[in-house]
Amino acid sequence: MDIRFGEHASFHRAAIGMTAGSAILGIALHPLTPLAPLLGGIFGIAIGAAFGYGKPVLRLVAAALACLPLFLMTPSWPALALCAGTLAVGTVIGERGVTGVAGAVAVMFGATVTLLAMWTALRFDHSSVTMHWPASVTDGVASAAMGIVGVVAMLPRHLGVAFDPVAGAVKQLPPSLDSEVRALCTRTVAIWNDIQQKLGETDPGKDLVREAVLKTLEVATKSSEAQPPLVSDEELGRRMEDLDARIVAATDDEVRTQYQAARLGLSDQRKYRDRIRQNRERLVARMHNHLAALEKFQLAVGHRDGISASQQLQDLSRDVAASGEALVEVGEA
Numbered sequence: 001m002d003i004r005f006g007e008h009a010s011f012h013r014a015a016i017g018m019t020a021g022s023a024i025l026g027i028a029l030h031p032l033t034p035l036a037p038l039l040g041g042i043f044g045i046a047i048g049a050a051f052g053y054g055k056p057v058l059r060l061v062a063a064a065l066a067c068l069p070l071f072l073m074t075p076s077w078p079a080l081a082l083c084a085g086t087l088a089v090g091t092v093i094g095e096r097g098v099t100g101v102a103g104a105v106a107v108m109f110g111a112t113v114t115l116l117a118m119w120t121a122l123r124f125d126h127s128s129v130t131m132h133w134p135a136s137v138t139d140g141v142a143s144a145a146m147g148i149v150g151v152v153a154m155l156p157r158h159l160g161v162a163f164d165p166v167a168g169a170v171k172q173l174p175p176s177l178d179s180e181v182r183a184l185c186t187r188t189v190a191i192w193n194d195i196q197q198k199l200g201e202t203d204p205g206k207d208l209v210r211e212a213v214l215k216t217l218e219v220a221t222k223s224s225e226a227q228p229p230l231v232s233d234e235e236l237g238r239r240m241e242d243l244d245a246r247i248v249a250a251t252d253d254e255v256r257t258q259y260q261a262a263r264l265g266l267s268d269q270r271k272y273r274d275r276i277r278q279n280r281e282r283l284v285a286r287m288h289n290h291l292a293a294l295e296k297f298q299l300a301v302g303h304r305d306g307i308s309a310s311q312q313l314q315d316l317s318r319d320v321a322a323s324g325e326a327l328v329e330v331g332e333a
Contacts, residue, residue: 011158014052018147021047026143030136035070037121037139041146042066042087045114048147049091052154062090084114091153110153117149166192166210169217174224181220184287188216191294198301209297216290223283233273240266 005011022044029036046063050056066086073079088110092103124130124142133141170189177185192213199206243263250256 005158007158010052011154012052014048014154015151016048017051018045018048018150019144020044020147021051022147022150023140023144027136027140030139037125037142037146038070038083038118039067040139040143041117041121041150042083044143044147045087045117045150045153046090048151049154053157055093058093059090062086062093066090080118081111081115084118085111087111087114088153092157106156109156113153114150117146117153120149121146166213166217169214172221173217174221176224177220178224181223181284181287184284184291185217185220188213188287188291188294191291191298195294195298195301205297205301209294212290212294216287216294219283219287219290223280223287233270236266236270236273240270 022041024040025044025047026036026040029040033039043060043063046059047056050059066083069079069082069086073082085107088107091110091114092106121142124145125138130138130141166189170185173182173185192209195209196206199209240263243259243266247256247259247263250259
């Protein structure tokens with residue numbers, strides 16, 4: 001699992017807009033109202049969101065609505081919570097995937113952060129440290145602090161959790177893999193780690209390579225399932241020879257019949273073991289084939305050879321399909 005941060009530029013614009021806008025508005029509104037720190041912070045956050053993500057009219061309207069409880073209600077935490085919730089709705093407007101539960105969570109998180117930002121502004125405005133500062137500067141600093149904290153509400157739209165199915169498949173590998181198969185898996189995963197760093201998220205080759213690596217690990221798991229029984233070939237051979245001798249020496253027809261049936265069962269077991277061994281060899285050979293194709297593609301990517309890389313992708317695609325056929329063969333065996 002990887003935590004990734006995307007769209008850096010828009011986040012930086014929003015952060016600068018919220019901080020600078022809040023500070024400027026806090027100073028500008030100081031002569032007009034004692035609520036300057038809160039009003040400056042509310043409109044500063046809206047301006048920063050508009051600067052970073054667009055839709056300025058809707059965000060400014062939401063900011064204006066968020067200010068109403070400060071004038072229409074008795075100053076209290078419920079009033080501040082209503083302001084925070086209204087502004088949170090305004091900041092998530094236009095965000096992808098904010099419908100349903102995801103949208104409700106985004107608004108709740110934004111409201112919580114905005115409420116914390118308003119508390120921060122009030123703490124700065126009433127701090128004993130700022131009592132000797134010019135009042136306009138105090139309001140500007142308090143509004144700027146609100147804008148800085150408000151930036152945190154923008155994080156969910158930039159943070160993403162990426163689950164690597166390859167890492168999950170590696171964890172699911174059985175401990176009974178022999179040294180050859182485990183070495184092939186280790187080499188395959190190493191190639192995947194190298195290629196995924198060189199290819200972008202939208203590169204079509206990355207999905208195909210991931211599929212090939214997952215198929216290789218799936219084949220490795222199948223190879224561990226295609227193991228002969230614990231009885232060794234030597235022991236099976238000795239038992240068959242012993243039964244042959246008992247059949248020859250038997251004087252009772254019923255005894256001879258039972259020994260012959262047991263001998264036939266061991267013979268069928270040997271054929272079954274041979275088929276299991278053959279299927280496993282097919283799977284291991286398929287893994288070697290996959291690994292070779294992945295190595296060729298890795299070289300093509302490393303040398304930025306677009307034509308060669310494209311050809312390797314086509315070969316890799318055929319290998320993936322062939323591995324699927326091999327798994328079907330094992331299942332039908």
